[in-house]
Amino acid sequence: MTGARYRCGDERRAAALAASGPSDVSGIDYVEVHRGPTVADPTRIDVVLVKPLPLPEAALGGDQFSLTGGVRFPAPRVDPAVTVAPGGGEVSRYTVTVPGGQPTDFSTYQLAIVAGPGADGPPAFIDARLSAVDFSFAVDCAGDGDCSTGGADLPEDVPPEPRFDYRTRDWEGFRRLMLDRMSVLVPGFREDDPVDLTTTIVEALAYRADQQSYTLDWVGTEAFLDTARTRASVTRHARLLDYAPGEGASARTFISVSFTPDSPAGEGYRLRAGSPVLPRAQALVAAVAAADYPGLLAASPVVFETLSDLRLWGWRDHIALHTWGDECCVLPAGSTAVTLEDGSGGAGPLVPGDLLLLAETVAPDTGRAEDADPGRRHVVRLTRVTPVTDVLQPATAFLDVAWDTADALPFDLVVSARLTEPAGPVRSLVCAEARGNVVLAEHGATLPPAGYLGLPPSAAAALVPRLFPPAPPPGVVWRPQVTGGTGPLARTAPHRPDDPGPPSAAALTTVDPARCLPQITLHDPFTNWTVRRDLLASGRFARDFVVETGSDGSPVLRFGDGTYALAPAPGDAFGVSGRFGTGPTGNLGADALGHLVLPDGEARVGISSVTNPLPAVGGAAPEDDATVRVAAPQAFRRQERAVTAADYAAAARQFPGVADAVAVPRWTGAWQTVLVHVVRRGGEGVDDAFRAGLLDHLESFRLAGFDVAVRAAGTVPLDIGLSVCAAPDELRSEVGRRVRAVLSPAGSGGAKGFFHPDRFAFGTPLYLSALLAAVMAVPGVASVTPQVFQRFGRPAHGELDRGVIRAAAAEVLELRDDPSFPERGRLRITTGGGR
Known part of the structure; x- marks a missing residue:
């Protein structure tokens, strides 16, 4: 079938084709499957058409019926001979025969009428939409019904504990100490005389001692990660431990624009990248003139900007x-x-x-x-x-x-x-x-605003950020602050509109704070200066700089020293441009944005409405100092080499998608080989692509002279049989369906099932008590009796009496509950009682 697969309550395609379609075009109305008593007997499939077709044009052969599908067994072949059911020179039914000796499974198969061998489309007299039909060879087998959906309660946020610091030494303490000493050394000294020269000198010395004490305290405090108080010191200590603290991230969302094509701009109007989008206000229209932007920018706490050009149609x-x-x-x-x-x-x-x-x-x-x-x-x-x-x-x-x-x-x-x-x-x-008409937008307002907005020079000059103080004379360290912004510097990850990837909209709105950098650029008379995360890789002539957080939370710039990045020359004049706006304040709800800022001459281009149909996501605050103090030492203690078998297993667990791993060393006769057995999340198989990626990941941990091989985990299929008694007022078939939904790996209501692969790691045993508790928790279950509790395909060894099935250190228990693959775990449920 072509197009989307809908699930419709009233399918009318066949009726519409029969009533008003071309007289020489028909399609498949339904099929009837007549299975033989055994697999060795042939299976007959009757294909009923929507309306009869004339013979001999509509006569078909077996090579014009394509049978596809199958999970455990491939699709069976079709007998070349096809029988038609004519009526007055017309055919209304085809009978297709599947020869015996071809086993089928419980999956869905598809029978399609094609133009010929190897063709994808149907003949001209068969409707493309009704040229194929899905069916099952096991349609008469029992099923459990549909699963229901449900929600889950979210955990409540726990407020952080307050922090207190009682350490202090001040001017008053030093003054009191020196005056008390003077009273002992100088007989008759009066400390209550405010005009006494000695008292004045004591107070001046106390002031200088207060400054010196603060300096010593500051040096001693900032010298250690556990006691550092300034953000810059905490960040530098963390970077020495190879840990990069998150400094926040700007939120992203999608902007949907409604456009009227009969406007003066006409079809294909180009909405430029960087167009500001403002929160919704009743007094404003959808398209706001740029002349009003400075006033609105001062009053608006949040501004978004589009990240790419968008043609409006x-x-x-x-x-x-x-x-x-x-x-x-x-x-x-x-x-x-x-x-x-x-x-x-x-x-x-x-x-x-x-x-x-x-x-x-x-x-x-x-x-x-x-x-x-x-x-x-x-x-x-x-x-x-x-x-x-x-x-x-x-x-x-x-x-x-x-x-x-x-x-x-x-x-x-x-x-x-x-x-x-x-x-x-x-x-x-x-x-x-x-x-x-949808485009990606990001939190933050560019200052000075984009030139295409056409702001007057006086209005644009008031929105230009600056550096303070100006460049000092030689020999003085310059740490200027950025002033004149409308908030904190935006921190964003790189985004290239012309890049064919990422392939999904979900990836566009996924913000990783670890990849975010401040959006600021400096301009000198020669070229631009570029912001970096650090200057370790910057050459002596590189115009790079780093943005740090000052004591008051404002951005402070740190330049190079002539060895790592270029140092500014005294008196250098810098122009500043950047985007301002970051953090969780940008995580607006849906439909919170409603106004687009356009140049004055384009304010009537026909934009009737602007909105963000989805909430903005990804806005994050800087990682607090307490979290950095905990995380940085842990990151430093992380071992990045593998020596023992446990080290190789721990390194494999760090690879995305690995649920658990066990490593076993083996001597192969020439060198030592470490066999790494892994279990993938969700029970996925270890394919070639995954194996190659994991081997590449382990290469940085491997010791010289050791070889590494990746193997899939050895699984132990289970055979479980339960007899469930339903409550008197419950429908027994519904209770059985609920029990299977709770136990099957797929689960129900968004929750993982009891036998989900992620619940069983290497060596994890299965306790009968836990299984029975899960069944008894199902609504409508009055009692449950275990009938079978053992490994699949093997004789029982007292597992039911002991109440536990144990797995070896390199084994993983498995129960997929797939009737097509019973050897991957079988679950049989017998339901009684109820009604």
Whole structure:
């Protein structure tokens, strides 16, 4: 089938084709599977058409029926002979025979009518949408039903403990000490005479001693990580321990713009990168003139700016989702493709790399737009755009679009529904649409503002950040502060709009504070100076500098010394430009932004609305000093070499995706080899790509003369049989379904199942008491009796009596509960009682 796979409550494609489609085009209405008594007997598949087709044009052979699918066993071959059920020179049914001796499993297979051997599309007389059908050879086998979803309570934040520092030495203490001493050394000395020269000298000495005491305390305090009080000292100590503290990050979000094509700008208006977006205010229109920006900037606590150019097209404001004539359709969670109506007419078509917003526009249960759930919004980045046609609507262009699995739809999106009014007929609703005028934006306001905004020189000069104090004479260390900004310096990760990666919208809004740098640039009469994380790799002529945090929290610049980076010459004049705005204040909710700042001459380009359909995420505060004091020594103590087998296992656990690892040394006759057995998260297999990545990771830990090999964990499949008694008022089949949902690896309600692979590491035993407790916690279970409790395919060795199944040090217990692979763990549940 072409296009998106919908889950629809009322599928009308076949009815529409039968009623109004071309007379010489038909499709598959349904199939009937007639299995033989045994696997050795042939299986007959009756393919029923939507409407009869004339013979002999519609006669088909076995090579025109493609059978695909299968998990444990490949798809069986089809007999070349195909029987037709004619009626008056027409065919309404094909009978396809699958010869015996070809086993099948419990997975879903697909039968498709193709034009010929090796072809992907159907013949001209078969509708492309109805040319294939999914079915199962085990449709008559028992199932447990659907799983339900549920939520989980979030942990409450615990406020940090207050910090107190009672150490102090001040001027008053030194003055009192010296006056008391003078009273002993000078008979008749009067300390209460304020004009006495001795008292004046004592007070001056106390002042100087207070300064010296503070200096000594400061030096002694800042010399150690545990006692340092200034942010710069804490950061430097942490960097000496090879730990980079997080200094905060700016939030990111997506901006959706509604554009009217009949505006003076016309179609394809270019919204420039760096365009400011302001929080929503009732007194402002969607497009704000740049002349008003300075005043709004002073009053607005948060400003976002777009990160790339965006061409605006009117047809992208509302893009319909095509359901191929079906109604009551839902785009299910996990979808990575959908079919759209293409209204571009060749102007501004969707291309890979474009951002697309999928949103609920009308509440399915009320039919009102104001009741639409704002949580039913999702932004994806297109990876594939394919034009398609619909034989029932030949005059309309459609697009099959797809996106990366990282952007998979996280919820069920109702596309169309029916609403029963209290009085009147049933009303059909279109509940969702797509929008294409979407661009990525980041927290922070660029100062001075971009030149294309055309601000007057006087207004622009007031928004220019500066360095204070100016460059000092020779021999004086210069640590200037940045003044004139509208907040803290924005800290962002590099973003290249023309970069084809990352492949997903989720990656665009994932902010890693460890990769974020301050957004500031210095300009001297020759060239620009670049901000760096440190100056260790900067040459003596490199115009690099570092941003540190001053005692008052303001950004302080540190330059090189002539060996590591260039030192500014006395009297150098620097221009400053940067972005200001970072931290959790940028984590705004959905629809919090609503105004776009444009040049004065472009304020009437036809922008009717601006919003952020999703909350801004990623804004982070600087890592507090207490956390740095704990984390930095731990990072320094991290061993980055492997000597013993336990070291190799610990190094393997650091690799992303490894749940557990065990290393075993072996002598191979020429050198020592360390076999590293790993368990991947989620029970995934150890494929070649993963093995190569892990070996590359272990290479930096490996000792010379040692070889490393990666092996998958040895799994022990389990055979579990339970007899469950349902409560008297419960439906026994529903109770059995709940028990299987709780025990199966997939789990229920978003929670991992009892036998999820991540619950079992190397050597982890399975206790019968824990299993029974999990079953008894299922609502509706009155009692449970274990019938089978042992390893699969092996005789029982008293595991049921002992109440535990133990695994060896290099073994992992496994129960996948997949009827196609019983040798990977089998779970049998017998339910009684109830009703």
